[in-house]
Amino acid sequence: MKKILPILIIIVALVITAAVVIGVKRTKTVNWEESFNEKSNEPYGLSIFYKELSNLFKDFKIRTVFHQPSSYLSANSEGGYGKHVAEGSYIIIGNSDYLENDSIDELLNFVDAGNTLFISDYYFSQKIHDTLDIDVNYIPNEKEDSISHQSLKYIGIESTIIDKNGGDYYFSRFDSINFNVLGYSKIDYKHANFIQVPFGDGNIYLHLEPKAFTNYNILKEDRYKYVEGLISYLPENNVYFDSYTKIQTGYDGEVEKESNLSWFLEQLSFRWAWYTALIFGILFMIFNAKRRQRIIKIIKPLQNTTIAFVKTVSNLYFDTQDHKNLIDKKITYFLEKIRIDYNLDTSTLNDEFIVKLAAKTGKKKDDVKKLINYINSLRSKDDLFEDNLIKLNKLIEAFYTT
The missing domain is CATH 3.40.50 (Rossmann fold)
Known part of the structure; x- marks a missing residue:
């Protein structure tokens, strides 16, 4: 083992030195050609x-x-x-x-x-x-x-x-x-x-x-x-x-799948790092094959404290009676979900928005209008109460269930 170790160190040093020298000499240039190629990761690819x-x-x-x-x-x-x-x-x-x-x-x-x-x-x-x-x-x-x-x-x-x-x-x-x-x-x-x-x-x-x-x-x-x-x-x-102007594959138009690693191996620095890691990994397995595995400690899984957290937060809002803060959060969460699920701009909640939301969700326009108008009315008030929170929650739940 003592005789082999210096040889291994020299081999690894040569590999690392070659990778650094070649990486320094090669300058990566960005291709700004407007290829509009759906497989291209260049700036003007798709x-x-x-x-x-x-x-x-x-x-x-x-x-x-x-x-x-x-x-x-x-x-x-x-x-x-x-x-x-x-x-x-x-x-x-x-x-x-x-x-x-x-x-x-x-x-x-x-x-x-x-x-x-x-x-x-x-x-x-x-x-x-x-x-x-x-x-x-x-x-x-x-x-x-x-x-x-x-x-x-x-x-x-x-x-x-x-x-x-x-x-x-x-x-x-x-x-x-x-x-x-x-x-x-x-x-x-x-x-x-x-x-x-x-x-x-x-x-x-x-x-x-x-x-x-x-x-x-x-x-x-x-x-x-x-x-x-x-x-x-x-x-x-x-x-x-x-994609007619790109590389053609089968007639049914399915894209030919390539290895996810192929693009990375085309990058010189990554390729040398990858090969160096493989060499180290193989050497590690060779010289540690006879070693006994250490005892694996039993780690207890973390307890699910989600319910306790929700109870703590709900009690905090109940004790402080900060209904406006809670109403603002429910409205923010509802509008965020609308943006994600239906790709609609929620910056302006007007009649045009109501028509688009009703069309996207398939809900009745009157039901959507009732919810959006109530949200607008809550936003315009400074003092809000428990009844406002309950009514808002019922309207939102009705929007998702009906």
């Missing part, structure tokens, strides 16, 4: 948005399409040879210039049948411009900070920043009577950059700032709320995510 689609559209199928819409949608139509009939929302983020005329025709037929098409790109195929009679123009960003502001008209998102922006694309011509403007971009003044186009029995949503969906912008501050607002216009249905 991996985060793509992974969150399953949370945004719970209980619905998310399919990744690696083919031209002309072949995919025709196959998955009534009388086609696909595995299902395509119905839902077709999403294209960036790189939409690959669309050929027959694919555009198939997408328009898809929308005409009552489905939804959502495209976010700087410009669209000429056939889309001609069919919908729209024009897109460009205004350069001459500000030093290269910032533009994005806003959504009906959702209460007034100013979401998009930085590193050389300019804004906007709709310079469209049918202002039949088309609905849903959002704007602003450098010096506002331009329409998000419109809803009714087409047949469905809708087309055209958006001109695809960088909003990228990893860089979703992770910056609260910019993800802007993306949530954009996607909230889509109906709750199956989603077809376009």
